[in-house]
Amino acid sequence: MVCYSHQHSHRSLFRLLNTDDGTGQSHIREIHAQVLRLGHGRDPALLTSLLRHYTSHTPLPPASTAVFSQFSTTPPAFAWNLMIRAHTNSGDPFVAVQIYFNRMVVLGIPIDKFTLPFAVKACAAIFNLGKGKEIHGFAIKTGFYDDVFLQNTIAHFYLECGDVESVRLLFDRMPIKNVVSWTTLVSGLVSLGNLEDARELFDAMPVRNVVSWTAMIDGYAKHGKPEDAVEMFRTMLMEDVKPNEFTFVGLLIACAELGSLELGRWAHNFAQKHPNSRGYMFDTDIFVGTALIDMYSNVGSLADAVKVFDKMPVRSLATWNSMITSFGVHGQGREAVDLFLKMEKEGNVTPDGITFKAVICGCLRDGLVDEGCKMFENMIEKYSIEPTADHWSCLAQLLDIEDANQIRLFAEDRRFWKEDKKWKKLMEVLVVDRRGDELKKLVAKNTFYL
DNA sequence: CTAGGGTTAG
Structure with missing residues (x-):
C-alpha cells in the first residue's frame, strides 16, 4: 500500500509516479486519484507520466484514453507515440494508424524519431502494405529516414x-x-x-548474437534440417553465446523432428540447469514447456510429457492442447477426455478447434464412440465452434461412416446440419479423404447449394 | 516511448 502521511506536492506526486515500487503495479490508480484530488489533473508532466504507466498495460485500460484527452493544449508527440504503441500492442493496430497516427499528421503535430517506428509497426500488424510504403516515403521526405x-x-x-x-x-x-x-x-x-x-x-x-543464432536454429528445425539445427546449437555454445527461451524452443522442435529421446533429454537437462536472466529455469517458460511436451510425445515418451505438464506453473491454451493431443496420439482417449474436463474446470483457457480435434481423435483411437460424439456436440453447442473438414473427417471415422449421405443424416439427426455451408464442409471432408467419386456424386446432387 | 528468434493442429 502507498501511505499518504502528508499532502503530496506536485513534485512529490511526479516522483511517486516515476518510482518503481517493485511490484510493477506502482499503485497507479491511487496516485491518479491523488493527482485529481490535488488539482493537478491538467498538468502536462503528470499526465504524461500517468499515460506512460497506463499504456504499458495490455489490454489497454480505458483510463489511458481519458488521460490522453485531458491535455489542455494538443498532446505532445511523446503522448501520441505512447498511444500508437499501446493500441498496436493491445490488438488494435488499426486504431493506432487511423485514429492516432493519421490524426497526428492532419493536425500538424511535429513528430519525433520515435513516431514512425511505432506507426510502421502498426502497419506491419495489419499487413497494410500501402500505408507502410506511404510512411516509408513520408520518412524520406521529412528527413526522418x-x-x-x-x-x-x-x-x-x-x-x-x-x-x-x-x-x-x-x-x-x-x-x-x-x-x-x-x-x-x-x-x-x-x-x-x-x-x-x-x-x-x-x-x-x-x-552475431543469440537472436541471429536462434533465427538459424529455428529455420533449420522447421524446414526439414533438424540435424543442422542441433549442430548450430552446439556451435553457438562453443562460441560462448548463451541460449535463451527462444533458442530452446527451436532446439526442441529439432529434437522432436529427429525422434531421439536421448537428444531430447539432453536438451531438457540443459534447459533445467541454466537459469535465464531473471533467475528462472528455462523449462518453466510457457513456450519451452509446451515445446517439451510436444517433443517428448513425438519421441515416444508420454510419461515424460506428463511430468513436464504437471510441473508447469502456468499453462496456455497451446500447453493444454499439446498435452491432450499427446494422450490422443498415444491411444489414451480416456486420459484425453479427462484432461479436457480438467481444462474446462480450471477455467483459465477456453478450448478451441484444435482442442476438440485432439479430444475427438483421441476418442477415435481409443474406440470411445459415444464420448467422441458428445465432444463434437459440445464443440458446436457449448462453444459455438464451427467444425472444419478435419472435425467432420474425425467424426466420420469415429462413426465408421463411409457414405456422405450417412454423415448428413447423422448431422441432421443431431441438428448440426442447419445451413447450406455444411455441404461445403462435407465436400472438404471428401477431398481430405480423397474420396473423389463420392465427391462428384455429392456435387451432382447438390448443385443447388453451390 | 523506437528495431530482429518462440509453443499446440496424425
Missing part, C-alpha cells in the same frame, strides 16, 4: 508483408547496418525456406 532503427523497422514491415525482395534491396542500400539489420534479413530468407542464402548471410555477419 536517416535512422537505423526506422530502417530496421521498415525492413521488418516488408518482411511481414511477404516482400523479401524489398527487404533485400533496402538492406543493400542501408548506409549503416547493425546486428538487427542483418538478423532481419536472415530471418526473412529463412521464412521462404531459403536456408542456403540465409546461411551465407549468417556466415557473413560481422557480429
Whole structure:
C-alpha cells in the first residue's frame, strides 16, 4: 500500500509516479486519484507520466484514453507515440494508424524519431502494405529516414508483408547496418525456406548474437534440417553465446523432428540447469514447456510429457492442447477426455478447434464412440465452434461412416446440419479423404447449394 | 516511448 502521511506536492506526486515500487503495479490508480484530488489533473508532466504507466498495460485500460484527452493544449508527440504503441500492442493496430497516427499528421503535430517506428509497426500488424510504403516515403521526405532503427523497422514491415525482395534491396542500400539489420534479413530468407542464402548471410555477419543464432536454429528445425539445427546449437555454445527461451524452443522442435529421446533429454537437462536472466529455469517458460511436451510425445515418451505438464506453473491454451493431443496420439482417449474436463474446470483457457480435434481423435483411437460424439456436440453447442473438414473427417471415422449421405443424416439427426455451408464442409471432408467419386456424386446432387 | 528468434493442429 502507498501511505499518504502528508499532502503530496506536485513534485512529490511526479516522483511517486516515476518510482518503481517493485511490484510493477506502482499503485497507479491511487496516485491518479491523488493527482485529481490535488488539482493537478491538467498538468502536462503528470499526465504524461500517468499515460506512460497506463499504456504499458495490455489490454489497454480505458483510463489511458481519458488521460490522453485531458491535455489542455494538443498532446505532445511523446503522448501520441505512447498511444500508437499501446493500441498496436493491445490488438488494435488499426486504431493506432487511423485514429492516432493519421490524426497526428492532419493536425500538424511535429513528430519525433520515435513516431514512425511505432506507426510502421502498426502497419506491419495489419499487413497494410500501402500505408507502410506511404510512411516509408513520408520518412524520406521529412528527413526522418536517416535512422537505423526506422530502417530496421521498415525492413521488418516488408518482411511481414511477404516482400523479401524489398527487404533485400533496402538492406543493400542501408548506409549503416547493425546486428538487427542483418538478423532481419536472415530471418526473412529463412521464412521462404531459403536456408542456403540465409546461411551465407549468417556466415557473413560481422557480429552475431543469440537472436541471429536462434533465427538459424529455428529455420533449420522447421524446414526439414533438424540435424543442422542441433549442430548450430552446439556451435553457438562453443562460441560462448548463451541460449535463451527462444533458442530452446527451436532446439526442441529439432529434437522432436529427429525422434531421439536421448537428444531430447539432453536438451531438457540443459534447459533445467541454466537459469535465464531473471533467475528462472528455462523449462518453466510457457513456450519451452509446451515445446517439451510436444517433443517428448513425438519421441515416444508420454510419461515424460506428463511430468513436464504437471510441473508447469502456468499453462496456455497451446500447453493444454499439446498435452491432450499427446494422450490422443498415444491411444489414451480416456486420459484425453479427462484432461479436457480438467481444462474446462480450471477455467483459465477456453478450448478451441484444435482442442476438440485432439479430444475427438483421441476418442477415435481409443474406440470411445459415444464420448467422441458428445465432444463434437459440445464443440458446436457449448462453444459455438464451427467444425472444419478435419472435425467432420474425425467424426466420420469415429462413426465408421463411409457414405456422405450417412454423415448428413447423422448431422441432421443431431441438428448440426442447419445451413447450406455444411455441404461445403462435407465436400472438404471428401477431398481430405480423397474420396473423389463420392465427391462428384455429392456435387451432382447438390448443385443447388453451390 | 523506437528495431530482429518462440509453443499446440496424425
